[in-house]
Amino acid sequence: MQEEDFGEFYEDFASDEHEIEASERLRLFFDKNRNRVFFSRQLEVIHEQEFFHWITSRAIRQLEAEGVIKSEKRQLRTGTLIKLIWHKSYRFQKRNAKSLVSLVEDYSDPNIGAFLGLHGETMVLEGFARHQFVMRGRNAREHDGKLWTMSNHELDFIFERDGVAYGLEVKNTLGYMDQEEFLLKIELCRSLEIRPIFVCRMLPKSWIYKLGIAGGFALILKYQLYPWTHHQLAKRVALELGLPVDAPRALAEGTMERFLKWHMKHL
Numbered sequence: 001m002q003e004e005d006f007g008e009f010y011e012d013f014a015s016d017e018h019e020i021e022a023s024e025r026l027r028l029f030f031d032k033n034r035n036r037v038f039f040s041r042q043l044e045v046i047h048e049q050e051f052f053h054w055i056t057s058r059a060i061r062q063l064e065a066e067g068v069i070k071s072e073k074r075q076l077r078t079g080t081l082i083k084l085i086w087h088k089s090y091r092f093q094k095r096n097a098k099s100l101v102s103l104v105e106d107y108s109d110p111n112i113g114a115f116l117g118l119h120g121e122t123m124v125l126e127g128f129a130r131h132q133f134v135m136r137g138r139n140a141r142e143h144d145g146k147l148w149t150m151s152n153h154e155l156d157f158i159f160e161r162d163g164v165a166y167g168l169e170v171k172n173t174l175g176y177m178d179q180e181e182f183l184l185k186i187e188l189c190r191s192l193e194i195r196p197i198f199v200c201r202m203l204p205k206s207w208i209y210k211l212g213i214a215g216g217f218a219l220i221l222k223y224q225l226y227p228w229t230h231h232q233l234a235k236r237v238a239l240e241l242g243l244p245v246d247a248p249r250a251l252a253e254g255t256m257e258r259f260l261k262w263h264m265k266h267l
């Protein structure tokens with residue numbers, strides 16, 4: 001998926017009031033950061049406490065149309081397109097843009113991306129095992145004699161404790177997971193008669209609400225988790241790009257405590 005098309009893939013649409021508010025907030029943001037270059041996903045994540053990612057994406061396009069900001073598409077080594085964005089008054093953006101693209105290429109390398117996915121699963125596996133959850137399946141679409149046959153999709157894990165089974169999907173990414181996959185995994189868990197659990201850096205509040213209605217829980221990590229061996233890269237991404245990444249040695253105890261409290265409440 002190309003960066004600049006991100007906002008087109010979601011069914012949820014904010015009101016005009018929210019779009020206008022996001023545009024005004026971004027207008028002030030660029031006024032305060034006239035001599036910096038950003039990229040679209042970075043801006044979506046930076047402003048996610050106030051606006052859904054797709055709202056920020058649409059606000060960016062609105063400011064482009066008004067001429068408040070300028071943009072340029074660059075192709076990374078992976079072939080992925082990235083949209084660079086800066087204030088219209090910034091005339092010497094090339095050096096800044098080159099440095100930004102270099103760092104993005106470092107952390108978005110396919111080998112690192114795949115490694116981060118596996119690392120996220122490993123940390124979740126260790127965290128749940130540490131709290132007496134028994135793994136009943138990995139990369140699974142079958143549980144207790146019930147088989148998901150509607151597609152080839154699988155759950156990352158199936159855990160069980162106190163007679164309750166959970167289907168876990170782990171997403172160690174900066175952006176939201178695909179909405180279609182999100183809804184499908186809820187349906188997969190429903191067909192297996194297990195509770196859906198999504199362990200993600202971030203999810204939209206509207207999705208978390210839908211998940212709760214389906215009897216599930218969103219374990220929000222807030223940070224993209226890097227392995228300790230890559231803590232220097234994580235530090236650069238956090239400091240230079242202002243993105244929520246970290247390299248802890250284990251899943252935070254408070255994170256598991258949140259899920260344990262929910263588990264005990266819903267026994």
